[in-house]
Amino acid sequence: MVGLLPFAGRDVAVTESRFELDRRASMRRSVTGGALKTTLLAGLTLIFVYPVAMIVLGAFRDGLPSDNRPLTFGGLLAAFESPETWRTLWNSVVLVVVCGTIAVVGGGLFAWIAANTNVPGRRLLTPIMVINLFVPPLFHTLGWVMLGNAQNGLLNQLGRAFGMSGPLMNIQGWGGLILLTSLGYMPFAYLLLLGAFKNRDQSLDEAAAISGAGTVRTFFTVTLPSVGPAITGAGLLIAVLVFQSFDGPQVIGRQAGIFVFSTEIYRYVRDEAPAEYTKAFALSLVLILLVLLLFLAQRWLLRGRSFTTLTGKTSRRDPQELGPVRWVLSALIAVVVLLNFLLPLFAMILGSLQPIFGVTSTGLTLDNYATMLTDPRFSSSLALTAWLAVIGGFGSISVALLTTYVTARRKGFIGGYTSFAVWIPWALPGVVLGLAYMFAVLYIPAFRALYGSAFLMTLVLIVATIPVSSRIAEGALAQLSPELEEAGRISGAGAGRVLLTIVLRLVIPSFLAGWFLSALFISGNLAVPMLLAPPGLEPVSLTAFQQFLDGDMAKGAALFMIILIAAFAVLALAALSVKLGGRILGRTERFANPLSRITD
Amino acid sequence: MTEVQVSALTKKYGAKAALHELDLTIGSGQFVTLLGPSGCGKTTTLRCLAGLERPSSGRIVMGDRVLVDTERRTFVPADKRRVGMVFQSYALWPHLSVAENVAYPLKVARMPGRDRARRVQEMLEAVGLAEFGKRPATALSGGQQQRVALARALAARPGVIFYDEPLSNLDSKLRYQMGQQVRSLHNRFETTSVYVTHDQEEAITLSDRIIVMSEGVLVQSGTPSDLFDRPNSAYVADFMGFQNILPGTVTGVRDRTAEVRVDDTSLLLSGTVTGEISAGDRADIAFRAAHVRQCPGGPGTGRFRGTIERTTYLGSAVNLLIHADGLPMRVRIETSELSADEIPAAGEEHTLAVNPDRAVVIPYAGAKQAGDARPATMTDAAVTSR
Numbered sequence: 004m005v006g007l008l009p010f011a012g013r014d015v016a017v018t019e020s021r022f023e024l025d026r027r028a029s030m031r032r033s034v035t036g037g038a039l040k041t042t043l044l045a046g047l048t049l050i051f052v053y054p055v056a057m058i059v060l061g062a063f064r065d066g067l068p069s070d071n072r073p074l075t076f077g078g079l080l081a082a083f084e085s086p087e088t089w090r091t092l093w094n095s096v097v098l099v100v101v102c103g104t105i106a107v108v109g110g111g112l113f114a115w116i117a118a119n120t121n122v123p124g125r126r127l128l129t130p131i132m133v134i135n136l137f138v139p140p141l142f143h144t145l146g147w148v149m150l151g152n153a154q155n156g157l158l159n160q161l162g163r164a165f166g167m168s169g170p171l172m173n174i175q176g177w178g179g180l181i182l183l184t185s186l187g188y189m190p191f192a193y194l195l196l197l198g199a200f201k202n203r204d205q206s207l208d209e210a211a212a213i214s215g216a217g218t219v220r221t222f223f224t225v226t227l228p229s230v231g232p233a234i235t236g237a238g239l240l241i242a243v244l245v246f247q248s249f250d251g252p253q254v255i256g257r258q259a260g261i262f263v264f265s266t267e268i269y270r271y272v273r274d275e276a277p278a279e280y281t282k283a284f285a286l287s288l289v290l291i292l293l294v295l296l297l298f299l300a301q302r303w304l305l306r307g308r309s310f311t312t313l314t315g316k317t318s319r320r321d322p323q324e325l326g327p328v329r330w331v332l333s334a335l336i337a338v339v340v341l342l343n344f345l346l347p348l349f350a351m352i353l354g355s356l357q358p359i360f361g362v363t364s365t366g367l368t369l370d371n372y373a374t375m376l377t378d379p380r381f382s383s384s385l386a387l388t389a390w391l392a393v394i395g396g397f398g399s400i401s402v403a404l405l406t407t408y409v410t411a412r413r414k415g416f417i418g419g420y421t422s423f424a425v426w427i428p429w430a431l432p433g434v435v436l437g438l439a440y441m442f443a444v445l446y447i448p449a450f451r452a453l454y455g456s457a458f459l460m461t462l463v464l465i466v467a468t469i470p471v472s473s474r475i476a477e478g479a480l481a482q483l484s485p486e487l488e489e490a491g492r493i494s495g496a497g498a499g500r501v502l503l504t505i506v507l508r509l510v511i512p513s514f515l516a517g518w519f520l521s522a523l524f525i526s527g528n529l530a531v532p533m534l535l536a537p538p539g540l541e542p543v544s545l546t547a548f549q550q551f552l553d554g555d556m557a558k559g560a561a562l563f564m565i566i567l568i569a570a571f572a573v574l575a576l577a578a579l580s581v582k583l584g585g586r587i588l589g590r591t592e593r594f595a596n597p598l599s600r601i602t603d
Numbered sequence: 604m605t606e607v608q609v610s611a612l613t614k615k616y617g618a619k620a621a622l623h624e625l626d627l628t629i630g631s632g633q634f635v636t637l638l639g640p641s642g643c644g645k646t647t648t649l650r651c652l653a654g655l656e657r658p659s660s661g662r663i664v665m666g667d668r669v670l671v672d673t674e675r676r677t678f679v680p681a682d683k684r685r686v687g688m689v690f691q692s693y694a695l696w697p698h699l700s701v702a703e704n705v706a707y708p709l710k711v712a713r714m715p716g717r718d719r720a721r722r723v724q725e726m727l728e729a730v731g732l733a734e735f736g737k738r739p740a741t742a743l744s745g746g747q748q749q750r751v752a753l754a755r756a757l758a759a760r761p762g763v764i765f766y767d768e769p770l771s772n773l774d775s776k777l778r779y780q781m782g783q784q785v786r787s788l789h790n791r792f793e794t795t796s797v798y799v800t801h802d803q804e805e806a807i808t809l810s811d812r813i814i815v816m817s818e819g820v821l822v823q824s825g826t827p828s829d830l831f832d833r834p835n836s837a838y839v840a841d842f843m844g845f846q847n848i849l850p851g852t853v854t855g856v857r858d859r860t861a862e863v864r865v866d867d868t869s870l871l872l873s874g875t876v877t878g879e880i881s882a883g884d885r886a887d888i889a890f891r892a893a894h895v896r897q898c899p900g901g902p903g904t905g906r907f908r909g910t911i912e913r914t915t916y917l918g919s920a921v922n923l924l925i926h927a928d929g930l931p932m933r934v935r936i937e938t939s940e941l942s943a944d945e946i947p948a949a950g951e952e953h954t955l956a957v958n959p960d961r962a963v964v965i966p967y968a969g970a971k972q973a974g975d976a977r978p979a980t981m982t983d984a985a986v987t988s989r
Contacts, residue, residue, distance in 0.1 A: 022669045026677045033676070486694035489655050490752075492681035493688040494708035495759065501682075508698050 040417060043409065050466065051424035054443035058291065058435065061284030061442060069445040078281035079288070087267070088286065095263040098184060098252075099245045105185035106245075107238045110192025111200075113339070115226065117193075118200035119208075121322040122332040127340060129197070132190040135343050137520055139527020140187050141250045141544055142563050146347025147174050147183055148254060149354045149556050155361030157350055175258040184251050186343050188241050195240065199233035208323060218325060232304065239301035243294050247432030249530040254548070264290045265434045269533065272438065287435045294430045351567075354560035361556075371561035381546065381558070385565060388526050388543040391461060396522030398465040400514055403472035403521075404479070408506070411480050428469045433530030436467055441534065460535040467531055468521045475520065479513030519573060526566050605666040605762030605795050606631040607652065612661035614647050614819075621647045622819045625661070629797060629812075634789050636798045636806040639816040640842070645799045646767060648816070652797060653688050653765045654681030666762055682711075687756030687764040687794075689785075691771055693748040695740035701751050702727065702736035708759040726754040729788065746777045753785065757792055764789070766798040770805065782809055803843055807831060815839050835877045837965055840889040845963075846933040848889040853964065855882050861964040862904060863888040868928035871904045874962030890962035892922065892935035898956035906956045907932075911949050923947055925955070 062079055066072040082088045117128040135143075150158045151174030162171030173179065207229055211221040227234075249265040257266060264286060271283035325332070354360050356367040375381045403425070410422040428436065440463045444450040453459045483506065491501035507514075532545045541549070543562050550559035607629040614622040622644045629635045637645035650656035652663060654670065657678060663671040665686075670679045687708075695704050702723050709719045727733045730750040735743065740751060749769060756764050766785065770778045786809050789796045800806055806813050807827040814824040815838075823830060823839045834840035837848050851863040854871070862873045863886055874888050898906055909927030921941075923934040934955060936947065947953060 018667045021667070022677070025669065025679050025683075026672075026675060028683070029677045029679070032678075032680070484692060484694065486690045486692050487696060489681070490688070490690060490694040490696070490755070491707070492655065493653060493684075493686060493765075494755070495682050495685065495711040496707075497682050498680075500711070505696060509696075 043417070044420065047406075047421060047424040050462070051427045054436075054439040055291075055427055055431070057439045057442040057446065058284055058287045061280060061438075062288040064281065064284075067280055067442065067445075069442055078285040082282055082285035082289065085282070087262075088289075091262050091264055091267040091286070092289075094256075094261055095246060098180070098248075098263055099242050101181055102184040102188065102245050103238060103242045105181070106188040106241050107192045107196075107234060109185065109339075110189045110194075110237070111196050111227075111230075111234055113189070113336070114193050114196040114200045115222075116332055116336070118197060119205060119226070119323050120325050120329065120332070122325060122329045122336070124333045124336045128193070128336060131340055131344055132193045135190040136194065137523055138567075139250075139524055139544075140248075141254070141527045141529050141548070142351070142567070143187060143343070143347050144183055144251050144254045145547065145551055145556075145559065145563065146350045147179070148551060149350040149360065149560065150174065150346055151179060157353065157361070160361060160363075175255050177259065177261060180251060180255045180259070180261060182342075183255060184245060184248060186339075187248075187251065188244055189339070189343070191244065192237050192241055195237035196230065196233055199230040203229050205323070218323070218328070235304050236301055239297050239304070243297050243429075246290070246294060246297070249432055249434055253529065253533075254551070265432045265530070268438065269434050269530075272534070283438060287438060290432070290435065291430055298430065351560045351564055354557055355564045357557050359557060360554075360560070371557050372565065374558065375561050375565055381562065384541050384543050384546040385562070387457075387540055388566065389569070391464060391542055392522035392526040395461050395464045395468065395525040396518045396520075398461070399468040399472040399521035399525070400476065400517035402465060403469055403476040403517065404510060404514065407473060407476040407480050412485065425469055425473060428466050433467050433528060434534060436463055437531050437534030440466075455535075455537045457537055457540055460532060460537065460540075463531050463535055464525045464528055467528060468524050471524050472517045472521045475513055475517035476510075479510045479517075483509055515577065519570075519577070523570055526570075607763060607795065607797070608662075608664045609648075609652070610662045612648070612651060612663065613659045614644075614651060614656065615659045620659075620819055622651070622658075625819070625821055627814060627821060627824065629795060631795055632793055633811045634786065634796045634798065634809060635812045635814060636800060636810040637814050637816060638800060638803060638806045638842070639822075640801055642818075643816040644819040645801075645816050647819075649765050649767055649797060649799045652763075653686055654679060654684045685759070685761050687759065687761040689749070689752050689756045689764070689766045689769040691768045693745075693752045693772075695748055695751055695755075697739070697741045699740060700736065701732065701738050701740050701743070704740050704751055705754045705758050708755065712759055714759075722758060726758050729757070729791070730754045730784065746773055746781060749773065749781060750784070753788065757788060757794070760792065761794065763795045763797065766796065768800055769798075770800070771802075778805070785809065815842060832961070833875070833877050833963060834889065835965060837887045837889065840887070840963065840965065844891065845889040846892045848887050849930065850885070850887050853880055853882050853884045853886050856880060860959055861886070863964055865928075865930065868930055870907050870928055870930070872907075872957050872962065873905050873959040874957070874964040875960060876964050878966045880964065880966045885967045887965045887967070888962055889965060890957050892933040893920075893937075894958045894961040895932075895934040895936075895955050896958065897936060897940065898954050900954065905959050906954060908952060908954050911947055911951050911953065914947055914949055916946065921946060925953070927955075 061067070063074045063076065064070065064072055065075040065077060113128050113132070116122045117125045148156070150156050151172045153159065153170045153173040153175065156170070156172070156174065158172060159170040174183070203226075207225050208221050211225040216224065247265060248263070249269070252261065252263045252266045253269065256263065262270060268283045268286050268290070271279040271286070353367075355371055356369070357363070358365045358368055358370055375385065406421050406425045410418050410425075412418075413421070431439065440459060441454065444453040444459060487505055487509070488501050491505045492498070496504065526542070527544055529544045529548060532542050533548075536542065536545055543566055547559035547562045550556065550562070609625060609627045609629075612622055612625040613620060625644070625648060637648055639645045647656060651658045651661075651671070652665075658671055658673060660673040661671065662669070662673070665684065668679070669677060670684060671677065696707070699707070705723045705726050706719055709722055714722065723736070724733065727736055730753055732743075732747060732750055732754070735747065735751075740748065743751065749772075752769070769785070770781050773781060782805055785796075785798075798806075798809060807830075810827055812824060813827055813830050815822045815830065817838055823835050825833075830839060831843055834843050834845065840848055849863075849865045849870075849872075851865040851870075851872075853861050854864050855862045856876065859876050860873055861876045861880055862871060864871055865888065872888050872890075874890065880886060900906070907927045909925035909932065911923050912926050912931070913924040915922040918938075920935050920937050923936065925932045925934055941947075
């Protein structure tokens with residue numbers, strides 16, 4: 004049937020039945036599109052935004068947030084009046100300022116060494132820092148407890164063997180906390196600053212040298228100021244991360260009576276009887292506001308600036324020739340490699356092979372490993388962690404890719420809201436997240452069954468890992484030009500087909516890398532399981548921590564070693580399959596280096 | 604072959620409108636170029652036609668199919684329009700080989716394997732890349748990649764092909780060759796082509812028809828020679844390279860020729876009328892630097908005396924910046940018209956004549972749509988050669 008539709012003053016033959024089909028299809032699509040949008044917004048609200056409301060509610064509720072009690076300022080006032088709060092704030096500030104400074108100065112120095120100088124050993128830095136970044140901090144911290152605890156720390160035993168009367172060091176105190184926190188965040192600072200040092204114009208230094216300034220003077224008067232904005236930006240981000248740190252303060256600080264925000268919140272909830280939820284929520288709210296303040300400060304400082312700073316001249320210049328001082332810097336690299344990598348790993352390996360940790364007379368055996376794999380208490384913990392890591396890692400990178408994709412491709416409300424929602428886990432440390440979700444499910448009767456379930460723990464672990472997986476997703480999608488998708492649509496492929504055959508196909512390498520790293524992070528997360536692990540379902544982080552508290556460090560170390568070995572095996576397998584796959588296909592994957600965003 | 608008709612097409616980004624009630628018709632089999640500076644709405648128009656952008660309101664009909672009718676809530680998405688497109692960035696999929704890239708639209712259209720292979724080979728031959736099928740798409744040079752993109756756009760034999768500044772990433776030598784290839788493929792496969800560019804030379808050499816846009820509205824549409832010789836607004840005249848655009852008042856009209864007194868001077872110039880005009884109207888007179896001749900006689904209508912301010916020697920021609928009655932004017936004299944060793948020098952006074960058949964008189968009404976976009980050609984910049 005051919006009908007006539009008026010068009011621009013003329014009649015044009017238009018197939019009326021065809022139009023009717025297209026009109027119905029348009030309506031179908033707009034209904035589906037609307038439904039998808041609504042689902043996305045509802046999902047984001049439920050998973051990311053709504054739980055935070057619990058913290059605000061909890062801070063003002065006279066009782067549990069889920070109770071039907073009047074609202075009050077009592078909790079906040081009590082928090083402000085309590086000397087404990089101020090002591091906690093003071094501890095946190097000391098930790099943030101001291102460790103933040105050491106981490107940024109150290110990270111910056113090493114970034115400069117790696118990018119601009121001829122110091123021997125500089126090529127070791129990036130691999131070591133990347134490994135450090137992705138080995139969960141809990142592993143690192145517990146490794147150091149094995150090295151430096153006052154009773155049977157390996158270093159202290161060594162000291163005694165050399166005839167020292169007291170312990171060489173006690174890691175469980177301010178000194179240890181500061182050392183480990185500083186070392187722990189140095190890789191972040193290093194990788195944030197490496198790009199700035201790499202991209203800066205080295206002729207600035209040469210100009211200073213020609214003007215007669217020596218190496219040291221050049222470094223402080225020219226090199227450093229030229230990366231100033233990058234350093235302040237990195238400093239504030241590190242400050243946020245230190246503010247939120249939980250594992251170190253929990254494992255090391257508590258024994259010495261040092262409480263920071265996250266451990267104090269945990270103490271209110273788990274160590275007080277009855278639990279003081281209002282205080283915990285009030286403190287959480289203060290923590291979130293402080294983090295928000297730091298983020299705003301960072302935004303403000305970096306307004307209109309790119310992180311890479313200054314001329315993007317790509318002309319590679321020769322590294323700066325340093326005199327004998329370069330051997331001092333080499334020694335520094337060696338010290339960091341030793342402290343951050345070799346020593347804790349050595350302690351873990353040795354500890355896991357000793358039947359009783361710290362007792363050398365009994366020799367080395369694989370008994371601990373055998374116990375781990377046969378004793379149902381440990382083997383079930385390992386199996387649970389494997390499941391959590393695999394499922395949670397998959398969930399985390401999937402959610403990160405989806406939300407990053409929406410943020411990148413959808414301007415307007417949908418994009419803005421999505422980017423806001425996934426930013427929330429950045430601002431909330433694990434303990435606060437755990438607390439928020441705990442009451443988020445208790446608040447709605449239909450969800451109460453989820454309280455104390457493995458599902459809730461998995462969900463919160465996924466949310467807590469979003470900041471890591473989002474970085475990888477952003478890197479992957481930044482390389483994916485929208486025109487590649489548009490070319491697919493023009494070729495006649497529907498949205499689903501484009502997503503499947505083009506977008507997903509191109510982000511697969513990043514997807515796998517993100518899956519792996521998120522899984523590793525989830526397996527090392529302590530804060531979330533401590534609050535949310537259902538009874539009888541303890542992941543490795545919790546079991547190992549418990550072993551450490553009970554003094555059976557050997558078993559805890561063996562548990563962690565199994566995780567590390569498994570991670571290493573996955574990595575080796577992946578590398579092998581990439582190599583084989585590349586050979587079979589006969590072409591190199593030019594697209595996507597999943598870590599480029601992080602290491603560049 | 605497919606005709607494209609657009610009516611009252613409007614696209615808003617927030618409160619800002621990128622397209623205002625645009626009406627245009629693109630004839631079946633025509634090669635039509637949308638021309639304008641960046642931000643004029645040409646790319647938005649193209650993306651609305653291709654289905655990559657959803658118009659705020661309006662109607663688009665392609666062939667016998669209504670693609671967009673906002674009043675009747677109909678929007679056919681890009682993948683259902685059966686069109687082809689060549690992107691500025693080539694947009695070849697890096698995980699597919701050259702042949703797989705070209706085969707993709709055929710695969711989506713469920714063309715059987717054997718036919719598909721034959722078609723892919725035919726397309727690759729058409730763009731001169733028959734030997735490159737197995738290479739990874741991203742291993743080719745820029746020009747080769749754009750030819751693959753061309754083959755992919757044409758592979759499914761769509762009725763309309765869209766080109767989004769396809770040559771702007773290529774160097775100038777390749778640009779000409781590729782342009783010719785685009786045009787010859789258009790002729791060979793008898794498609795309708797809509798081409799977006801900001802380069803007037805590209806537009807003039809490739810198109811059957813050019814549509815000049817400014818700030819989301821159509822300013823003028825016509826054949827390349829219409830636009831090049833008969834711009835109907837100061838905006839188009841400036842864009843098409845008229846170096847001299849002088850405001851004035853019409854003193855008389857005879858046939859298609861009008862006399863204009865240039866504001867604040869005694870200059871009386873005549874030119875060809877492009878629109879409805881009568882004595883007393885305000886109008887611009889526009890002429891190219893090359894449409895001025897040296898002229899031995901005294902001043903009169905179409906002539907003026909001026910002092911040379913600056914001379915730029917170009918080899919085959921000389922560009923002159925001349926002050927006549929206080930107005931700076933750009934003049935280009937071919938050296939073939941000069942006697943040996945005679946190069947006009949700064950400070951000299953000359954009498955010059957504007958060719959009235961080549962100069963155009965543009966009524967102000969014609970410039971209304973372009974708004975205040977009166978060209979700033981009266982600056983003391985170097986005289987450009989066209």
